[in-house]
Amino acid sequence: xxxxxxxxxxxxxxxxxxxxxxxxxxxxxxxxxxxxxxxxxxxxxxxxxxxxxxxxxxxxxxxxxxxxxxxxxxxxxxxxxxxxxxxxxxxxxxxxxxxxxxxxxxxxxxxxxxxxxxxxxxxxxxxxxxxxxxxxxxxxxxxxxxxxx
Amino acid sequence: xxxxxxxxxxxxxxxxxxxxxxxxxxxxxxxxxxxxxxxxxxxxxxxxxxxxxxxxxxxxxxxxxxxxxxxxxxxxxxxxxxxxxxxxxxxxxxxxxxxxxxxxxxxxxxxxxxxxxxxxxxxxxxxxxxxxxxxxxxxxxxxxxxxxxxxxxxxxxx
Numbered sequence: 001x002x003x004x005x006x007x008x009x010x011x012x013x014x015x016x017x018x019x020x021x022x023x024x025x026x027x028x029x030x031x032x033x034x035x036x037x038x039x040x041x042x043x044x045x046x047x048x049x050x051x052x053x054x055x056x057x058x059x060x061x062x063x064x065x066x067x068x069x070x071x072x073x074x075x076x077x078x079x080x081x082x083x084x085x086x087x088x089x090x091x092x093x094x095x096x097x098x099x100x101x102x103x104x105x106x107x108x109x110x111x112x113x114x115x116x117x118x119x120x121x122x123x124x125x126x127x128x129x130x131x132x133x134x135x136x137x138x139x140x141x142x143x144x145x146x147x148x149x
Numbered sequence: 150x151x152x153x154x155x156x157x158x159x160x161x162x163x164x165x166x167x168x169x170x171x172x173x174x175x176x177x178x179x180x181x182x183x184x185x186x187x188x189x190x191x192x193x194x195x196x197x198x199x200x201x202x203x204x205x206x207x208x209x210x211x212x213x214x215x216x217x218x219x220x221x222x223x224x225x226x227x228x229x230x231x232x233x234x235x236x237x238x239x240x241x242x243x244x245x246x247x248x249x250x251x252x253x254x255x256x257x258x259x260x261x262x263x264x265x266x267x268x269x270x271x272x273x274x275x276x277x278x279x280x281x282x283x284x285x286x287x288x289x290x291x292x293x294x295x296x297x298x299x300x301x302x303x304x305x306x307x
Contacts, residue, residue: 005225005226006222009226025263026263026264026265026266026289027263027289027290029228030228031228032287039287039288040287040288042287043228043229043230043287044230045230045231047230047269047272047279047286048268048287049286049287050286050287058231101228102228115228116228117224117225117227117228118226118265119226134227
């Protein structure tokens with residue numbers, strides 16, 4: 001791939017399973033992008049945007065609360081279901097800590113879209129094409145009924 | 150808010166100094182003896198004392214820019230601020246202390262509408278300053294603007 005991300009972070013990404021869909025930018029990150037926001041960097045650090053009422057801590061529970069407030073709940077799997085939006089939550093384990101590392105959003109085609117840190121956003125299939133040392137593995141899938149635009 | 154006082158006209162010193170640094174040290178290294186087969190031990194021709202115009206400010210600027218490049222390499226594709234600011238290069242930048250604030254502010258200016266994540270470092274080094282209104286948190290362009298306005302009032306960026 002010709003993306004700006006290091007190969008070491010995403011060893012499973014290649015031209016056959018992903019496509020770059022926007023230029024690299026610091027304007028937004030994966031947590032915001034999965035929620036459909038391309039204007040903000042969401043992070044529990046106190047200097048950044050974080051939804052009100054959600055604990056400002058780097059925990060899986062806090063990240064799940066972010067999406068619960070947007071109407072998402074845990075579901076069984078990442079298969080395409082008509083009428084539902086889906087998000088995949090990635091985690092990696094560092095010692096006793098389970099660190100939420102990444103969120104990917106399902107597109108209407110059934111493929112997934114991910115913003116890779118400060119690098120590009122991409123569409124990819126399967127969802128775990130972005131697994132690896134940086135993001136770990138998919139831990140949960142979340143879903144909600146599609147909202148009227 | 151804390152006031153920071155910095156050396157004036159630093160931008161000219163940095164520009165001239167960097168060129169001179171590379172010119173002189175590049176030439177000095179190139180002139181080092183390379184013949185390891187000769188009987189006499191190699192002679193180090195580089196001067197012990199750097200030229201007087203290679204100032205601390207120049208060396209600091211060079212170190213900062215090396216650390217920025219190192220940080221970009223180290224952080225990879227992480228989305229978490231915790232992972233970004235605990236990378237060795239970012240920690241080294243924060244450890245440079247108040248003297249590096251001017252360089253970070255100048256870096257933010259250069260980055261324009263796509264500012265990088267310098268806010269944790271600025272917040273830490275200035276011991277808690279946070280000029281960004283709550284409604285602008287997460288909007289990096291606005292966060293950068295708030296810090297640049299703070300810098301205009303509180304420090305001489307040069």
